[in-house]
Amino acid sequence: MSLGVGIVGHGSAGRQHLAALRDVSGARAVAVLEDDPAAGTGGLPRADSWPALLADPDVGLVALCVPPGGRARLAIEALEAGKAVLLEKPPTTSAEEHAAVLAAARSAGRPVGVMLQHRLRLPEPALATDWTGPEVTAVLEVSRYRAPEHYLRAGWRSDPAVSFGGIAAHLGVHYLDLACQLLGTPAAVDLAPVRRRAPGIDSRVAGTVSFEGGATLSFAVTAESPARTERLHLLGPGGALLVADGRVTTTGADGVGTTWPAAPTPALRSEVYREMVHAVATGLPPRRCHLQGALGVTDILARVGRETAVTR
Missing domain, CATH: 3.40.50.720 (NAD(P)-binding Rossmann-like Domain)
Incomplete structure (x- = not known):
């Protein structure tokens, strides 16, 4: 049944x-x-x-x-x-x-x-590699344009208590979550000044995340550019991992790479x-x-939400 x-x-x-x-x-x-x-x-x-x-x-x-x-x-x-x-x-x-x-x-x-x-994009070899150590550096960028009216019109998107924010929570969340699946548990989040469409509604977020194992992530998520991209790049002692617009490429220490094509999101x-x-x-x-693995991205987005709510 x-x-x-x-x-x-x-x-x-x-x-x-x-x-x-x-x-x-x-x-x-x-x-x-x-x-x-x-x-x-x-x-x-x-x-x-x-x-x-x-x-x-x-x-x-x-x-x-x-x-x-x-x-x-x-x-x-x-x-x-x-x-x-x-x-x-x-x-x-x-x-x-x-x-x-x-x-x-x-x-x-x-x-x-x-x-x-998007977690399902990660191939088993990528998950089998330890990306959590202090030698690992990662860079993330997500850009998806949203006109100001998208957040300013009446409805739940303009209410931070209901929406949990703007571009980071609703589009950056996927690749930020991928970073947490690979890099481990966030220990600290440091943010540059957040740009807002409305009080509590972010349109650009940038900063760094330090993870408990020592890995670091620099990230930027924006709704203000017409360019569309989703990209996470990990660099470690054993090689590199690149997730770019859904396509995954791993490169070993010998320089040999393997690519998995982007599966359709639906x-x-x-x-x-x-x-x-x-x-x-x-x-x-x-x-x-599983929900268990979403605590890391929740912590990052909650930190973004607190910063976005600050009046400057």
């Missing part, structure tokens, strides 16, 4: 989740919960309410495609109702929320995953759902897209 999925929120993220599920044989979308009566549901039944969705025996997994603010509370309620949970990115807005959701998952015995699908979202199907069947956390 396939895993029934209830989609909460039918905005851009919710529609992406529905598209991803069409290519997953072990799961199916069964209902959509959307507060806006004018919004569609992709042809699926509309859930009457949040309690009704949680009470639906056909729903085994709840996909939370709502803005970050308040998402952790919904995740805990879903887990307490016996549902597995898949969180959109960024999954939580603080270390405290992160810990609370994981505690609820342990108590309920249900898995929690995150839609940080296909990676489907793979996240396949991980969730396996996690629900086995009771184990998802192999790659």
Whole structure:
């Protein structure tokens, strides 16, 4: 029997989740919960309410495609109702929320995953290499233009308590998370002055991250350039790793390189759902897209949020 999925929120993220599920044989979308009566549901039944969705025996997994603010509370309620949970990115807005959701998952015995699908781009040889030492230096750049109106129009994007910020939390999050998967646990974050579209809504963030093992990361994320790029470059004693617009290249100390082509992002979202199907069947956390590994990027984004909120 396939895993029934209830989609909460039918905005851009919710529609992406529905598209991803069409290519997953072990799961199916069964209902959509959307507060806006004018919004569609992709042809699926509309859930009457949040309690009704949680009470639906056909729903085994709840996909939370709502803005970050308040998402952790919904995740805990879903887990307490016996549902597995898949969180959109960024999954939580603080270390405290992160810990609370994981505690609820342990108590309920249900898995929690995150839609940080770019983790699935990393080949096993890259993950098998130790990138955590003090000899490792990394550089990250993400550029995706967003007009000022994108953040200034009415709605949740202009409210930092709901949106958890701007460009860093909603687009920089993927490659910042990749950096944490490879470099380890952040120990300190130092930021240059943050540029803002609105109070608490960042449009350019740059700084450095020091990791517990000694590795360092310099990063810049901007919504202010028409150039589009996502790039993470690691340099260590054993060689280099480059993730550039989804394509991964590893280079050994002998200078010999191997390249993995960029998989389509929609296909990676489907793979996240396949991980969730396996996690629900086995009771184990998802192999790659687990919530446990998202604490590092949550800490970085929370630091960005505190800096963005400062009036200058």
